[in-house]
Amino acid sequence: MTARYRDVMTAITVRLSDEDHKLLQLYCLATGKSQNAVLTGLLRGELDRAMPGKRQALAEPRDPGAMWRAIGMEPPPVDAEADGWAREVLDSLGEDDSAGRAAA
Numbered sequence: 595m596t597a598r599y600r601d602v603m604t605a606i607t608v609r610l611s612d613e614d615h616k617l618l619q620l621y622c623l624a625t626g627k628s629q630n631a632v633l634t635g636l637l638r639g640e641l642d643r644a645m646p647g648k649r650q651a652l653a654e655p656r657d658p659g660a661m662w663r664a665i666g667m668e669p670p671p672v673d674a675e676a677d678g679w680a681r682e683v684l685d686s687l688g689e690d691d692s693a694g695r696a697a698a
Contacts, residue, residue: 608633 610618622629642649651657651664659669 618629618632621627622632625632645664648661648664651660662669
């Protein structure tokens with residue numbers, strides 16, 4: 595999936611030497627790509643090469659321990675009290691309160 599400018603994204607500052615910046619500008623002119631597209635492509639490629647499978651682990655929101663296991667670590671233990679509270683809150687969000695809203 596390719597991110598678009600309308601998507602929510604994190605911004606970072608990249609510090610380049612003057613020489614690297616000029617090379618980046620020349621490359622962008624030659625290829626017709628934006629600096630952002632070039633740097634994002636390079637970063638993605640390097641991260642996928644260095645950390646194969648990690649992007650897929652991040653894409654699975656139903657398994658919060660997936661990223662921990664993907665980097666070779668066991669997920670931290672779940673705090674039973676906090677987990678119970680979170681589940682109650684999530685369950686309450688799914689409850690139909692249409693009768694209460696109609697009476698108000």
